[in-house]
Amino acid sequence: xxxxxxxxxxxxxxxxxxxxxxxxxxxxxxxxxxxxxxxxxxxxxxxxxxxxxxxxxxxxxxxxxxxxxxxxxxxxxxxxxxxxxxxxxxxxxxxxxxxxxxxxxxxxxxxxxxxxxxxxxxxxxxxxxxxxxxxxxxxxxxxxxxxxxxxxxxxxxxxxxxxxxxxxxxxxxxxxxxxxxxxxxxxxxxxxxxxxxxxxxxxxxxxxxxxxxxxxxxxxxxxxxxxxxxxx
Numbered sequence: 001x002x003x004x005x006x007x008x009x010x011x012x013x014x015x016x017x018x019x020x021x022x023x024x025x026x027x028x029x030x031x032x033x034x035x036x037x038x039x040x041x042x043x044x045x046x047x048x049x050x051x052x053x054x055x056x057x058x059x060x061x062x063x064x065x066x067x068x069x070x071x072x073x074x075x076x077x078x079x080x081x082x083x084x085x086x087x088x089x090x091x092x093x094x095x096x097x098x099x100x101x102x103x104x105x106x107x108x109x110x111x112x113x114x115x116x117x118x119x120x121x122x123x124x125x126x127x128x129x130x131x132x133x134x135x136x137x138x139x140x141x142x143x144x145x146x147x148x149x150x151x152x153x154x155x156x157x158x159x160x161x162x163x164x165x166x167x168x169x170x171x172x173x174x175x176x177x178x179x180x181x182x183x184x185x186x187x188x189x190x191x192x193x194x195x196x197x198x199x200x201x202x203x204x205x206x207x208x209x210x211x212x213x214x215x216x217x218x219x220x221x222x223x224x225x226x227x228x229x230x231x232x
Contacts, residue, residue, distance in 0.1 A: 005120060009082050013120075016086025020047070024094070038151050040094045041144040047087045048140050054080035055134040058126070066131050066182065070189040073119065073126025080130055085116040108205045112136075115198030125195050128186045132199065135174040135182060142167030161220060168217045175206035 020043060027039045058076035059065050073081070092109040095101065119129040142163055149160045179202075186199040 005078075005123060009078055009120060012079065012082040013086045013089070016083055017090050020087050020090035024090075035151060036094075037098050038148060040091070040098075041147055044091065044144050045141060047084070047091075048137050048144075051080070051084050051087070051133055051137045054083055055130045055137075058130050059134075060127070066127050066185050068127065069185055070125055070191050071127065073123050073129075077126030077130050078120060078123070080133065081116050081120050081126070084133055085113065085120065088112050088116065104205060104208060108202070111198045111201040111205065115195060115202065118192060118194035118198065122192050122195070125186070125189075125191045128182060128189070128191070128199070129195070131182050132179075132186070132202065135178050136202070138174050139167055139171040142170060164217060164220055168213050171213055172210060175203075176210055179203055179206055 023046060024039055024043045027042050028036075031039065054076070058074060058080045060074070061067065088109055092106070092113065095105055095109060115129065115132075119125050145163050146160070146167060149155060149157070149163065154160050183199050183203045187196050
């Protein structure tokens with residue numbers, strides 16, 4: 001484990017952690033009137049674009065994006081995983097500075113880091129991991145936008161409601177429909193145990209988050225209906 005991984009890959013991870021941190025510091029200086037979490041979520045939005053771009057560029061065949069299963073990872077897949085690993089390490093550290101600390105978020109970051117680290121170290125399962133990364137990130141812009149709108153005092157606006165509905169729909173499709181599909185192929189293919197375990201763990205966290213998202217949407221819709229009926 002790890003002997004086939006080039007020095008450049010680990011160098012990318014280390015430099016990436018400092019690069020994401022530098023982006024955060026620059027944003028913090030530029031918009032110092034905003035909170036720590038606000039600036040960190042802007043960094044996360046940048047990562048979404050980078051991760052989806054690198055993941056998309058590394059998919060060999062869009063007709064069969066998860067194939068070949070349990071195969072050696074391509075250089076493009078390793079690069080996509082290394083860049084996102086550096087981000088998750090940075091973001092996990094940031095999560096420790098935000099109070100109250102979200103246990104589910106910490107678990108998600110820990111499982112993600114272990115999965116990406118395992119994929120890079122073994123040099124296999126690149127197709128499955130890149131597919132998982134793509135599905136994980138596709139709904140994140142709406143998740144981060146939800147918190148950004150709160151701080152910008154748009155919590156009860158129509159824009160916030162539309163964003164929440166889009167988040168719920170895209171998250172549900174990516175994590176509850178496509179997610180189990182990717183998890184099934186990852187578990188049934190000849191992949192290392194650490195990759196199978198983290199794949200199952202991410203799916204379990206996604207189900208828990210889906211439950212919270214459904215509660216959030218129902219609460220927001222019911223609260224909005226109550227306000228409208230009160231006004232009329």
